[in-house]
Amino acid sequence: MKTKVTAIFDIGKTNKKFFLFDRDYQEVYREYTRFDTIKDEDGYPTEDLASLQIWLKEVFDRILNSKKYTITAINFSTYGASFVHLDEHGEVLTPLYNYTKPLDKKVVDKFYETYGPREKFAKETGSSDAGMLNSGMQLYWLKYSKPELFKKIAFSLHLPQYISYIFTGIPLSEYTSIGCHTGLWDYGKKDYHSWVYSEGIHRILPPIVSTETSINMNYNGKRIKLGVGIHDSSAALLPYVRSIKKKFILVSTGTWSIALNPFSEKLLSQEDIKKDCINYMRINGKPAKASRIFLGNEYSYQVKQLAEHFKVSKDFHKSVSFDYDIFFELIKDFTYCFKWHSIMDENMPSETTFSFDRFEHAYHQLMVELVLLQVESIKTATGDDQIEKLYIDGGFSDNDVYIKLVSHYLRNMELRTTDSSLGSALGAAIAISDVKLNSKFLKKNYALKKHVPFIIK
Template sequence: MKKVTAVFDIGKTNKKFFLFDKNFNEVYTEYTSFKEIEDEDGHPTENLGELRTWVKEVFDKFLKSDTYDVKAINFSTYGASFVHIDEQGNPLTPLYNYTKPLDGKVVDAFFEKYGPREEFLKNTGCTELSMLNSGLQLFWLKYEKPEVFKKIKYSLHLPQYLSFLFTGIPVSEYTSIGCHTALWDYSKKDYHSWVYSEGIDKILPSIVSTETSINMNYDGHRVKAGVGIHDSSAALLPYVRSINKKFVLVSTGTWSIVFNPYFETSIEEQSYDKDTLNYMRINGRPVRATRLFLGNEYKVQVAYLSKHFGVDDDYHMKVKFDYDTYYEIVEDFKHCFKWESIEGENMPEQTYMPYTEFEHAYHQLMVELVLIQIKCIKDALGGNNFARIYVDGGFSNNDIYIKLLCHYFRDKKLSTTDASLGSALGAAISISDNKLNSKFLKKNYALKKHVPFIVKA
């Protein structure tokens, strides 16, 4: 029987189960998804009961397998989500969706007690994101649903709740606490004073290292169970563990998030920016992160260009970088696009399209988006001058995006990776004793190095 580590990787849409061998090779994958249900206010939310049943059934099935010997299990999930349990370990509320808006009166009341607003957000590494600041959910429950709040024995972040289902041991860990929850004071390296003032600390279990594992006897099997990890921090971990030089990671998709795991400027010295967040590494050290709604804006603008030029919706995927087209654009550069979901300097009041060919307009779009991406990367660097940039996610396969980034960061080494297993693999690594070496990314992540294009005289 092949010895494996099992990982549940729970996204908002897709729920995935992986088995990894001792060398972190994927040997089995299973996917599912559930229809959302509604909370008491009619807002869509995770079907926690169905998720709980699926997780148990899948794990039980593989414990009885004749092919695999499951030696360990861990959990990676999206963040900013709490499961509030009673004395018996039963959930007291729906798993409130982080997209659920908080009543403005509750938010105002919070900042009236614990403001100034901007200073608070800076110290907690947050932007004001309503329920996405999941700590405010606890404040909301205390004052808006006091009868429920009184019954809470523990409030568990979602990764730790899944671990609790197997171990029965409630814990907290750094990566979940540190993902824009408004719970953690990065200047004090402790829960923010408001957590203690409101007595919230009494329902938050003891903090343990993300690398903690619990040896359990599960249905007659000895299994090592991890305590769970926030998915963004999990996706960053394989890079941190295998690269011995400082770097930033540009993780692209609907959001483009730039992670700087080596940021050394204290919170007090930083200026507040609504698109700059802090996360935490598994050891509690801060990760500076900047965000850009890149994939969303790209989708909006490509749909506009496809309609404007009368081409197929997927035509943009065939367009490759052309130096002469790029040179024509930058020789007498003007901003042409009015953004729908991001902010940019020198943005016109409405989109102006001086081109007769889709390819030229598409190059213009990519130049303008990359210029904003560059600012995002520089903000994440925060004055640090690291020599390495890694890009993963959807835009790592966009020829124009990569060539432009490479060109504008000619002084740095830029590489792309295929991190489709990202957060799941990070969860497996976090509870493993195996050391990663510099060849790990090349073997497991299809590491590809890029060089700047030659500028013609």
């Protein structure tokens, strides 16, 4: 008997992953690949879309003919803020422009002169002024910088929907990609922002469907349910939303640490915007308020500096556990010691200075300062909402010092950590499933752990 499975392509900027999940969402197969970047017409690095398309088809066709598995459904999770532009024949017109590509300042200024001011626009769209990371701005840039090319666009598809289009041939839009810091969506009106209509951009945006939409197709002689794709951050949030009954904050940690509040019903406040809050979008079109800090990036930089200073191995920080005595010694006369490399903070000194003679002391000082930033980020995401549950996943979920400190500084919240490198892939599988999740799902699939604050001496 072949095992019935759901297939998921999870496309990150670095790793391209393919998973098979059984009916209980247990991973039964995976494979990874990477592609070298190519260059766009300005010499800026970008995704090799042609190689990606070949790999997608090759993997899927191979698994489809497997003697071990029967694919019943397939869905797609990818990074956001990226458009694929198609002509009337369905051919790709441009490179997949990298969302880190700098935008011409004149174009951005012209946009805000016409549709600003920036603060009002940020409040309405849940999008900070972030250049190409606001994918809607890419369409505006194309219209005015490359007008002849823009005229040839029949459809602009966000990357998750383009990957789906490769298999279905049906151009569609869906909520999580539209609502993710694109500058396209007006959260108050629950429709595209007025600038989209003023510029005629809506004509090249395909019909919007629910993220849970699936298309039943005969693919190479097999009946398969094909999903329309989902933005990876919204996908990672979905298993929590579906299996937890009470309100919660999810902190997804990695290079960026993103505190997500999927229960915030209000538009962003002026204070939120000042703190660089943005909105992601849930699959039902509701906002998920997000507060971001460059925590993992800063951590990597600082532990490298500490390892060089104390002449220890570069991985020594991984062996440090929380030490109560060191912590209480530090907070007796606490002062800020670290100047951040990639974070702006009013408390940081002009230079990094400390008088510790052991790595462990300096490391605890670093972690206290980083966690204080993290706590502020969590409080910003929480806002006025009464939320008592806190979940942390990703790279910092197994950092003992980080977890003990977050638990200590947020004693009023119940802290649980989860361990799943499959977050967005599992979310994409759940999005096209009719299965109801219960509270045991996270425990079974995510190695859920509860943490109790330490006792203050």
